[in-house]
Amino acid sequence: MTTELILSLVLPVVGAALILLLRRNPNAREAASLVTAGALFAVVLRIYGAVSDGALPEVVLAEPIPGISIALEAEPLGVLFALIASFLWIVTTAYSIGYMRGHHEKNQTRFYLFFAFAISSVMGVAFAGNLFTLFVFYEVLSLTTFPLVTHAGTEKAKRAGRVYLGVLFSTSIVFQLLAIIWVYAMTGTLDFEPGGILRGVMPVPAGVVPVLLALFVFGIGKAAVMPFHRWLPAAMVAPTPVSALLHAVAVVKAGVFAVLKITVYVFGIDFLSELGASTWLMWIAAATIILGSLVAFTKDNLKARLAYSTVSQLSYVVLGAMLANSWGVIGSGMHIAMHAFGKITLFFCAGAIMVAAHRSEVSQLGGLGRKMPVTFAAFFIGTLSIVGLPPTGGSWSKWFLGLGSLEAGQVGLMAVLMVSSLLSLAYLLEIPLKGFFGKDAEIADHHGDSAGHEGHGGHEDPDGHEDHYRAPRWSLAAIVTTAAACLALFVYPEPFYRLMVMVVGQ
């Protein structure tokens, strides 16, 4: 099994090399991306098979500082994350082919190249065997996604890139690294262990645990807990496939995943709930949930609205972790999965709308649903999943999070969950409603409109209106796949649920 672990890191890099070699032939280059993505998913499936049978394969890659190693270990939570990321990479690659060509983006080789690097680092985060490894791949992920964020090369993109790296690096270096070294100074180990490693150091100096936990929660800037969420809306200048996979799934989920993993395997949920160390952080997460939703309301730009929705939804996962009980952790892990499928669908749709109709603002979407029915139907399904309504997978994670907050005796948090569901219903449902039933907001000239938005120089479609409202075929296939997955997960959330039960059962 250790071969598979190493392979999960190496495969995307090999894919990157192929992409570079085949850069003169776009079709072959994209084929290489797809094949690599498929192979990676197959590898992760094998690891999943082994882990669900109870194995915990691990491998040490290097030992930079005596006692501190770079090690990979597959445990249920990491497998869950890796499964989602590697599966959605296939879908996103297909989507990108349609999007990048339809949008006439430049430097496509660089795009696919760094995408592959980013996925490799995501696998590193998922399978990190100790805090140090997690930190290393976390930072590598920031670096490898930077060229994707600044892809457009415009002044705006550069500024966004600076915010992106600035926030992510400063939080991780000042808070997260400090916390990691602190843990090491107290315990002498950085390994993830069931039940946590802090329990061993008794007596813990009073007040240290809440501070340490806060250092982790805020230090993992990718979890976008307010007030360190600014990088996420800024990163939306990236091409839509990047926003979809990285800033709705891989990067942000790497953040909340790290929070959850550290809560479970470094602190230990029993230890945390005994000390009540996470209570105040619950409320920070709750505040982020509500505030994120409220800000989303004010955004007319579709991607910006989705970005703030992501900020809000990420804190569900953080909240679940901070509840520090089994239901909370299960809900948290399930939400990583469910939100991933829902939000990626929404971003795919936003990208399709941008490519096919050159519209990026919510107010311009009136009547568009009648022209792009599949896209808007998928958006509707994605919306239901984000809000947490049946028959979509999102209902399960909300269910478990609700259970968790009741078990923790926090009725207030239950109310927060309800209110935020209503809020997200309101700001998301507006879009398909406008699309299907709204007045035709036929915008006479796209010239002024499409040119400025998000730095994508809008290309006038020379083919006239025939082709105008059709999303690229590849993209449409991706949209249908993820939307169908949202529905399927309602009926069959089993694999993810089983993995999470293994996490808390240990």
Added chain:
Amino acid sequence: MSQHFPILQVVVPLLAAPLCIFVRNGRAAWGLAVLASWVSLGIALALLGQVGTGGVISYAIGDWLPPIGIEYRVDIVNAWVLVIVAGIGALVSPYALVSVEREIEARRIPLFYSAYLLCLCGLLGIAITGDVFNVFVFLEISSLSAYALIALGKDRRALTSAFRYLVMGSVGATFIVIGIGLLYSMTGSLNMADLAQLLPGVWESRTVRVAYGFLAVGFCLKLALFPLHLWLPNAYTYAPSPVTAFMASTATKVAVYMLLRFFLTVFGWHFSFEQMELDRVLLPLALVAIVSMSLVAIFQVNVKRLLAYSSVAQIGYMVLGLSFATVTGLTATLLHLFNHALMKGALFMAMGCVMYRVGSVRIGAMAGLGRRMPVTMAAFVVGGLSLVGVPLTVGFVSKWYLILGALERGWWPVAVLILLTSLMALVYVWRVVEVAYFREYQGEGEAREAPWMLLWPTWALVALNLYFGIDAGRTAGIARQAAEVLMAGIGP
């Protein structure tokens, strides 16, 4: 043969230096310098191998037994410093060939190599000797040749900066010799081990304490601890590129070594930290140095000057480690001696490549070099990341031990400060990177990739940055062992 390694360590470069003048030919002198540097490195590595297991080599010069004669005393601490100095010398000397031909007049080139070898000899001598007056002698050899090396810079401001360094350096050396003289007047000995035995008897005397003060100021001047760093930025900025790379990686490191050797071995940990409370002076100065100099570095427009200010900040880290007065802190100091030599060497060498092609190292001149000189700029990026302390580079390993040391003492604000200054390092490195990679090339010069004679030594250092960042087991092990030796002292 091998029992004479301690003296050969010094004699080889010392004899090669005048030969360089006699051969009167730049290339031949270069050949000699490279040869002498590599032989020195070989000897240093052999010495490290001999003392690595915990032994001590004592070499009596001319068979005059210590404490009367001059003793060369090698333990793991000096061997470590010798390897750093000789290693950097071995990489800078081949690098110098092309760079010096561009930056120094042809007729002065043999003199350059001669001065370089003397400087190398002086630095190695300081590190190897077990005699305090001998330290002063070698200090003068290295300093005088350093002034000459800096003055060889093409920019005329090199002369004023060399003169400034001369004045400040001489003040420092004078303070040191006064301190040594006072110690001699109290104990009648100049041998370090002997002094360590004799000093506890006269600890209470005011003379010894005054001597301690003189020495402290003298060393801090030589190692450029804030606020005695004023000579450093200009000297590094206007010196020829290989000189900057060499001095930045070795001279201040050897000064730090002198400080450690005198205060921990000769005076002893107990006297330094319990009676003189050295940490109370060093800790605030180190912190101010780290924060203020990182801040100043952010606003520099000349990259060599930027790196020079960063050096002053990095020296702060080394002194900070010492001020923890623990084994972990001292390990961090000794590790950073080595690691900082690797990263600053690589960075200054990369700047030398830029100087060679573009003729300027102002930030504006870097525009577009990411594409024009990809190999050079990649070296700069890796070196810069190491300076910031990104994991898998040596910089991270240093930071790790430093922060661990701070937390061990319970000084978490210091730990936070160390991390914050890493961010400042990120800012000043990033400024260069952004200009190099995001702006179009504007100059009209040739701006091709630098010649491989410049690139390979640069990349050798970059590779070491990564190698010892991924596998720091050996370096950290030696540093810890050396820290334990220093903490234990050799006094009663």
